Each structure stands twice: as structure tokens, then as C-alpha cells.
Amino acid sequence: MGSDGYYPLFETRKAKGRVIYRLYALSVLVGICLIWVYRASHIPKPGEDGRWGWIGLLGAELWFGLYWVLTQAHRWNLVYRSTFKDRLSQRYEKGLPGVDIFVCTADPVLEPPLMVINTVLSVMAYDYPTEKLSVYLSDDGGSKVTYYALLEASDFAKQWLPYCKKFRVEPRSPAAYFISKGDPEDANQAEEFMVIKKLYQEMESRIENAAKIGRIPEDVLLKHEEFSQWDPYFSRGDHDPILQILIDGRNPNATDRDGFVLPTLVYLAREKRPLHRHNFKAGAMNALIRVSSKISKGPIILNVDCDMYSNNSHSVQDALCFFMDEKGHEVAFVQFPQNYVNVSRNEIYSASMRVIGEVEFPGLDGYGGPLYIGSGCFHRRDALCGREYSKGFETDWKSANGMRSEESVYKLEEQTKRLASCIYEEDTRWGQDMGLLYACPVEDVITGLAIQCRGWKSVYYNPSRRAFLGVVPATLSEVLVQHKRWSEGDFQILFSKYSPAWYAHGKISLGLQMGYCVYCLWAPNCLATLYYSVIPSIYLLKGIPLFPEISSPWFIPFAYVIIVKHIYGFFEFLLSGGTAIGWWNDQRMWLYKRTSSYLFAVIDTVLKLLGIADSGFIISAKVADHDVSQRYEKDIIEFGISSPMFTLLSTIASVNLFCFAGVVKEAVLGEGIRRVYETATLQSVLCCVLVLINLPLYEALFLRKDKGKMPSSLAVKSVAIALFACIAFMIL
């Protein structure tokens, strides 16, 4: 209880052990400074061996050191949040606000309709007054089958929602529920369980069948005349807006099997024309914001991706605890972590990014709030629509009200459609400072930043029972492509109007500015990392040392920083729920992302600045074929295709292999071993670690026979380039 007798709805705790962390960080900083001093004061004279290699290392170490300083913003001031949901229900029993939930899908093949409606059903089944809940599906694929699936879901919901509420089942995505649960013990429930499971399976097979043949059953077409909107001229990129209110929660007849009102359910395929920019997901979200403002106008908006179902039916209450607390008037959005179902124990692709969720975001939360990262984020509608924060501003928690008849629903649909037309946004502020911002591949991050620059705060809430669960990519190339898009988008934010480095100065806290910069500078990390993973090894081949000898006192700061930093990182990873092998895999992915995704992101950004190329938005596949999943479960990395990224990774790995072979040869022949040990310890260790970390890659290049190995042509090419590079360097 506060001193004034107010019981807060949420609590913020500071992390323990921050003094120890800060001492550790200061000691590392001292080590980094000593390394810089050593580098700067020992540059080989002009004409001496290794001068340029040395100067490059100085640059790389300056970069790494300064970047490390930025990352301290993520760890200096961790806070954790918890909520008091029971107080919320007591205080606002009748006065809970309307919540509009936006689900976005873009492609019926990559994002199968069945998966989409499972997500929709899971959020329709939130344990929240249904008359205040509205679910909107934006279908940028404009797919008839997706609409059909939603139609089926609206029918199934009449059975599913009462079932969920009666037996308090979790999770409320039917697919996830039926997979995770055996038959219930309770005899009462068992009977209903069998019935509902059968209903689900029948619906499943109807939808999958329709998806397979690409046609809707005749009887459905006859019964629902809205299908006529998909006329023969309809194409995905060129069609009128389609807006259907499948369930109207304000219509007294829209009830489930027990006679309770159902949540409103709306399908929207906004207008698409070839000559109009449609702005990807940001455009879809903005259309939904406008359309929903006419239909339900919930003051709170939840955004989820179609592959992230709700795993916790109380998340809405959790989020409201922040918005509705007396201290919550400055909160613009509450971001939940994005968690994943099928991550394997050791995570070969490190795709769940657990350290970001468990450490970095609580760290940002200590400085004014986390980034908006898309799925799993609750927004205050006013803030999302561009309102500046002002003291004393109160959100009106009431949403659009009033009963509607069938007739007026039709009228409403017709009137609202124009809000989803291509020309509606012309000469408006939409996409610039209203709604989600355009012109950036990571629309969510820049939107969150813009909101924070308008004076709002955000909150990171990470409940122990996961609120949203999605699926991780199953191949290496998907992960790398995903990271290319993210790092490129974040890099562009640095040069955008809302740059965290310049524009945000004075508008958000310094810690948060630094925190944003860490992500914005992901991409340029590639330069220093590439340098570090190639040059020292190649100099080793020539026998030119670039690091202090083991007997020199300058050896100590290098050893200290490297060892202590990795020990810390190791424990941070374990405490975030990872395994030791998972940490090792994470190191590999750290290297691969930096030497491929980030490099291509930088190249693309530069090309774009020069006006040469325009990058597209690549959706990653959400379903994996059987072979691929099997290899994923066995922790075998999936290569399989030829891509420039893989060529680069293989070439670097081969260079290191040759250099390592050179060192071993040197060490074995005569007195080489002493020389290597004394003068080139760090360089040899670095090369050896790079070889160890690349072991799975060598296997894919030279040993594996399955479909996921490196294609042979790629293997030949990269080995040849690496060999050529090594020989060329030896001769020069």
C-alpha cells in the first residue's frame, strides 16, 4: 500500500546484484582502456611488418570497446514488473475498457489459414468481458481461403469459448490445447472434450482441404454471398477493399451456445492497387486502426502476429494493470516478450534471443521503457494515433457503444470500407506521425521510438507463464534473412528523422538513447567482426604477431577482458534459461549473423543511400517440411541452398581452417611450438576458437550427405577462394 492508502495495480522491483555488476563492468572498462593504450602506443613503424594489420585492429578494438560501453545501458539498471490483477477486477468491475485486437497475416501459403484462426480463437477466448473485446484480422494476402477459415472459426467459437470458460482450459489456441492435453480425467469434461475435439478436427480437415484445392465448398459459397467479392478479376495486388463483420458483438443475436455475447470479429482485406504503395504491415495496421475506430473504438489496442497465439487468457488484465494504475497515465504501450514453442533445448540458431527478453529489455525498462517489437504489444490508442503526452491528460476508457441491428451492420461495413482504401491516406499524417510509421522495414521499432519521443513511457512485462507463443524459423538461412531485415531496418532508424542519436536527445533518457543505438548499430558491427575473424589468422600464417607476447604485462588486460566477459556472458545465458551447449551455439550464431546478415544489411543500406537498389520485405516461412524439422530436432544445422551468405561464411571458415593447419604444421616441425606459444598465443587461440566454432560448417562442407548440407558447388567455390586468398597473402 502506498503512503496515501492507494493500492497500486503494479509493482516495479530493481534487480539484485547491481553493485556487483557495476564493479565487474568498471573493471572491464579499465581493461578495455588498457587495450586501447597498448594498441595506440605500439603501432609498428612505417616499413615494419604488420603495420596496417595493427592499425586495423586498433580500429576494430575501438569499435568493440565503444559498442560495449553502449550495451551497458541494457544491464546497468534492470527492473522487473509484477501486477495485481485481483485489485484491477475489484476496482474496475464494470468500468473495464474495450480492447481491440489486431491480427495481421500477409500470405496464405507461408502463413496457413489454420494457424491464423488458431491465433484468432486464442485471443477471442481471453478471459475478459466479451462485449468489450473485438478481434480484427487484416489479410494482406486477400485470400478467399483465409476468409473461409475465419468464417469457420466464427462458428466454432460458439462452442469453443463456452468450453474454455466452463473448464478454465489453457492454452486457448485449440491446436495447442489438443496437442498439449491428453484426455481429461474429470468425467464431466471428458465427454465435452471428445465432442469439441471432434468438431475441431472436422473444421481442420475442411479448412485444409479448401487450402489444398484452393476452392471453397459450394454450399458455403451459396450461403455467403460476400464471396462474390472475390470475382474473376480479383488479384492479390489489385482489388477493392473487403470488410466483413463476421460477428457483431453489439448485436443481441450474436451469442454462443450458452446464450452469452461473443466478441466482435472482423475481416479486412484493404484495397490494393498496383500503383499505390501499400506499406506492408504498417499500412495494414493503420487501416485497422481507422476501421476499428468506427466499429468498436477500444481505447486499448493489442497487436499480435498471426503465428503468435495467446498462451495466457489473463494477459489483457495484466496489461491493464499498467494503463489503469494512477501512475500509469504516462504509459503508451506494454510490450510482452515474444516466446516460442518449438525451440529445441540447445537452440542451434539461437532464434529465441533469450538474453534480449530476459536481460536487455528489463534493462531498457529501467530507462523509460522497451522497444515496440511488434507482436504481443498493448497500445493506448491515443498514443498510437499520434497524441503527445501531456500531464493531466486522461484517456476516456469508454469505447463506442450502442446496440446495432443486422441492417445497420451492413451500412456500417459500407461506410467503413473507404477508410481502408488506397487513397484515404493521401495528404494525411498517417504513416508520418499518426499510426505506424512508414518508410522503414522495422515499422514497429521506429513507431515505438516516435511515441517515446512524444513524451510517453513504455513498460516491459515478462510473466513467468508465457503470454504469447510463436514458432521459430527452422533453417539457418531464414534466421539470417530475418536478421538482415532487422539489422538493416534498425540501421536506417539511425539516419531517419527519429534518430535515437540526434533527434531523441533530450526527449528520452540517455540510457534509452544508448539502448536504441545498440540495436541501430547491429549492422555496422560486421566490419570489426569480419576484420577480427580473418586478419589475425592470416597474419598468423605469415608468422607476424599482432598481440602482446604471453610474458608481457600487456597480455593481462587482453586475457582479463576476454575471459571475464565470456564468463559473464555464459552465466547470463544460463540465468536466462539457456543451456551450456546453447551458449556455445549462440556464440556461433553471433559470429554468423555479424559476418553475413549484418554485412549484407550494410551493403544494402549503402546502395539504398546511393539510390541504386530498393530492398523488399521478405516474409519467412512459418512451416517447415518434415526432413527439415527432423534435422532441427537433432540439432543439425540446415544449409541446403546456395546463397551469398553461405558462400561468405564458408570462405571465412575455410580461411581459418587453412591458417590453423599452417600453425599446426609450424608447431609440429622443430622449434616452432615455442615460438607460436610465446609470440602468438592469442592469435593462435583466436584462430583455434574460430575453427572449433565452425566445426558444424566444415561437416556440412565436406562430410554430410543429407539434403541440408552445403551444396557441392558452393563448397568448391568457397574453398578455392579461401585458398587463393591465403596464397596471395603469403606471396605479397
Ligand SMILES: *[C@@H]1O[C@H](CO)[C@@H](O)[C@H](O)[C@H]1NC(C)=O
Ligand atoms: C503455456 O501455458 C501452459 C498452460 O497454461 C503452461 O503449462 C505452459 O508452461 C505455458 N508455456 C510456456 C512456454 O510458458
Ligand SMILES: *[C@@H]1O[C@H](CO)[C@@H](O)[C@H](O)[C@H]1NC(C)=O
Ligand atoms: C513447430 O511445432 C509444430 C507443432 O507444434 C510443428 O508442426 C512444426 O513442424 C514445428 N516446426 C519446427 C521448425 O520444428
